Amino acid sequence: MSQHIVVIGGVALGPKAACRLKRLEPESTVTMIDQSALISYGGCGIPYYVSGDVSDAIELSQTSFHMVRDAKFFKEVKGIDVQILTKATRIDREKKCVEVENVTTGEKASINYDKLVIATGASPRTLNLPGDDLQGVNYVCNPDDAVRIREAISKGQVSNAVIVGAGFIGLEMAEALADMWGVGTTVVEITEQIMPRLVSPALATMGQKHMEKGGVTFHFGETVTAIEGENGKVTRVITNKRTLDAEAVIIAAGVVPNSDIAKEAGLNVHDRGGVFVDEFMRTNDPDIYAGGDCCLVKNLMTDQPTYLPLGSMANRQGRIIGTNLAGGESRFDGVIGSFVVKLFETSMAGTGMSLEMAQAAGFDAISVLLTQIDRAHFYPTKELMTLEMVVDKSTRQVLGVQGFGSAGDAMVGRINTVAAILKTKPTIDDISNVEIAYSPPFAAAMDILNTLANFADNAVCGISHGVGPDGFKELWDNRESNECYFLDCREKPDAEPVMERNPEHWHNVPQGEVRQRMDEIPKDKQLVLICNTGARSYEAQITLAANGYENVINVHGGMASIKKYGVEV
Known part of the structure; x- marks a missing residue:
């Protein structure tokens, strides 16, 4: 017809x-x-x-x-x-x-x-700021905008740039300006983290710290109040807390x-x-x-x-x-909500709901965070990957997974695996047993997704008690007053440098020696267990719990996540 x-x-x-x-x-x-x-x-x-x-x-x-x-x-x-x-x-x-x-x-x-x-x-969200019509103030909407921005930079007209918004476009543009062109790049974000609501504060901080190493500066909890210039061109951005020099402004406040x-x-x-x-x-x-x-x-x-x-x-x-x-009956059922954003040589990705989103939706949700190698530990080219899983405690339904890792396919591949089945309302057990194509150059025999689900199972069942790198930072920052006993469960050569820097607070009993050395481990203090990724410290936690230790916390993600989070120990 x-x-x-x-x-x-x-x-x-x-x-x-x-x-x-x-x-x-x-x-x-x-x-x-x-x-x-x-x-x-x-x-x-x-x-x-x-x-x-x-x-x-x-x-x-x-x-x-x-x-x-x-x-x-x-x-x-x-x-x-x-x-x-x-x-x-x-x-x-x-x-x-x-x-x-x-x-x-x-x-x-x-x-x-x-x-x-x-x-x-859609159209870029306008902020209706004084001065947003000055030359050099841009919204990123179409290729003409891109050409205008790149021409100004390539001609040497931009030494400092301010980006308003730390979402997808804001972060991608920050990387573009700082990495390729060496422009002094500052991101102003009204909330307290990058990728607000989409990822947890712990993952957001990891991404933020990595971008800061690439030369990007962040100011959180700030509002841009005006844009000022001279001779019709932008020269500075005014926030409620400071004044920032800028020859280019990119407003990336959503659409x-x-x-x-x-x-x-x-x-x-x-x-x-x-x-x-x-x-x-x-x-x-x-x-x-x-x-x-x-x-x-x-x-x-x-x-x-x-x-x-x-x-x-x-x-x-x-x-x-x-x-x-044409007369068909094709259906679009809906969306799970999956994303990935490149941050220099790393990436951040997710599918489903973050913990904040899940709790706001009424779920009895918790999350667990795991840092693990993305392939067999003995394979020479391997990288650490951090994944966080959000689950509903009562139903064991997996509500979402977010991650931070390399910009290769390994991390986003795990996210896509979960995205493909999330609309079927999988449980922790489904992800624990999800089939991953295995070969040492590509995955571990027990893939990080399987391990992450097992970790969530332990948390829901009350076997594992712990905190992420953000929780560790709070404990560490208050170490003088909180009576915590920080116990490094790694081998002595790994733990020794930290012990030398913190002789009063950092202690070492390798996980394999916990049973033999319990007389060295106090029962009257809160134990904070640390290893490289959280696996050995979890084993130590099980051993200690079986021997009457009641106040034991495992640091999820271990030293790997602590370092990514930017905590200096």
């Missing part, structure tokens, strides 16, 4: 839906409109163009075989009519038409549709869905923005579909509407919409 499909938006979801439909219904007509001259570009690649990892901005708009995805490409290769520099101003659902206006000439027109796709995306046109048309839209859709990606009008960054979808962990603006999700939803436009 031939039909006319109109698509509002030409970046990610729009082109995917249009192309899918044309493959299924070549006889149908598709008109795609976008108010910009730039369409079908990889917006998530912008920080990597700024950094120089992507050499030319045109690569963000090319196919894998180096064809530029412009209006001519879509017409000749895909059979799709594209109207660029054309803004959709109104949807008339009764007449089934979209009113449009040419942004250059002001010419107005009306386009009739049989079915409509709203793919209007908001472009859903006004849907709301004005009478479609169901959330009070804070975002179009409501069903599992078929239909709005409350059966002839209008919507998806991508302008929509809300179901969170499969909470069954509540959520906003997750990701290019990967937009592309998957675009295929579903294209299928359904």
Whole structure:
């Protein structure tokens, strides 16, 4: 059946839906409109163009075989009519038409549709600050923004930059400026950590400390109040606590869905923005579909509407919409919430809920943190990986896993393993026995995911009692008054340097000697057990508990996580 499909938006979801439909219904007509001259570009690649990892901005708009995805490409290769520099101003659902206006000439027109796709995306959240219109103040929205930022830096016009926001874009842009260009880079974040809500304070601090080693400065709990400049150019940023020099400012305070046109048309839209859709990606009008960054979808962990603006999700939803436009019944069940962000030569990733999110959703949640080698301990090329698992104590359901490790595939591969099964509501036992492809160059015989789940099992069952690196820091900082007995369970050569620096507080009994040397270990103090990763100290904890020691704490992640957290012992 031939039909006319109109698509509002030409970046990610729009082109995917249009192309899918044309493959299924070549006889149908598709008109795609976008108010910009730039369409079908990889917006998530912008920080990597700024950094120089992507050499030319045109690569963000090319196919894998180096064809530029412009209006001519879509017409000749895909059979799709594209109207660029054309803004959709109104949807008339009764007449089934979209009113449009040419942004250059002001010419107005009306386009009739049989079915409509709203793919209007999102816009950067504006802070409405005094001075945010100065030259050098940027929002990261499209390749033109990236070109402008990189040109200013490459010409030597930027010595200091301030980034507002420590989320995905803020951190990626901080890395780009500090690593490739050596720009003095400061991140101002209104909350108390990077990646707020997405990861625990412990993991966030590990990522923060690593970025600080790369030359990035952070100021948390601060609000930007004004941006100032001279001769029309930015020169400084004013916060509620300090003044920062800056020849470039990047505002990365998140995005908001472009859903006004849907709301004005009478479609169901959330009070804070975002179009409501069903599992078929239909709005409350059966002839209008919507998806991508302008929509809300179901969170499969909470069954509540959520906003997750990701290019990967937009592309998957675009295929579903294209299928359904052609009469199919493809479903988009919802999202788990998975992410990864590159931080120099490391990465931070996660899926599902962090502890903060789980507790806010009403779960009786706890978390455990583990640092372990990412492959067989005897294999020469190995790296430490830190994973944190969030579980519901009463049901043993795994609610999420977050991690910090190398920028290779090892850590994000573990996160993706959990992401793939999280919507089935797996338990601790499921992850304990999850099958991982094994070979010493790629994994340990007991993979870190299996060990992490076993660790969570021990915590839920009350066998393991402990703290993460943040809890250790609090105990260590108050060591003069808290009567703690810090017991290093490593072999003497590993423990000795710390003992020499802290002779009054740091003690050593290797885990293999605990049974024979219990007379050296006091029962009237709180024992804090430490080893390299937390494994041997856990064994020591079991031994001590079996022999009447009641106040014993194991440091999760051991010295590896303590060092990543930035605690000096």
